[in-house]
Amino acid sequence: MKVCDMMQQLDMKLFSGASGIEKEITGGYSSDLLSDVMGNAEEGQVWITLQTHKNIMAVASLKEVSAIVLVKNLQPEDDVREISNEEGIPILGTAMDAFTVAGKIYAMLK
């Protein structure tokens, strides 16, 4: 499944990083602890979080995740969108909480 497929099927909002929406999603990781994501997320996974500050892009870029999904209608700060555009790692938004959206993505990837 590509990032754009997930976006469409789950009616997600695209905040930034549009050049990366064709990337393949290999799995997912849900966590708000940046060190946990650094230690355990894998390349190509979609990262589900409620963190919206600039450091999420450093983590996303170093780990080469396929996309970041912000839950509960949270929005990325402006400088975060800028880096997302530069890196081509999409930041998406959903009204769902982490549990619900993780469940849906999990089911779609099965």
Add this chain to the structure above:
Amino acid sequence: MLFKYEVEGGNFSKAGFASGEIKKILKQINIDAKIIRRVVVALYEGEVNVVAHAVRGTVVADIDDKQIYIRIEDEGPGIKDIALAMKEGYSTASEKVREMGFGAGMGLANIKKNADWLNLSSKVGEGTVLEMKTFF
């Protein structure tokens, strides 16, 4: 090849700069992607430690065909009990730092896991030196 970067204490928006640059360099010299990820995870955690705890620091990376050696030196409060600091889950980070998703006591554990060799030394009231090596 020797590379040097400055790290500013308290400035989270710049955390990850050195790791991003090192990642680019290692990619250019065709180091295996898995090894690059291990290096940058360890380096990023090291940068965040300086930002979260110290006043300022420097990152020096020495890369040759066999390994990368990284030395992160800071001016800061130092670490009183290194064994305790290495323990997963132990952290002295502030509430503000925790709210950002850092300070869960996983940083040094992540560094240990991702480096092939690690040396941590510290003087309370002066600063900390973290050295690590990853073999290609």
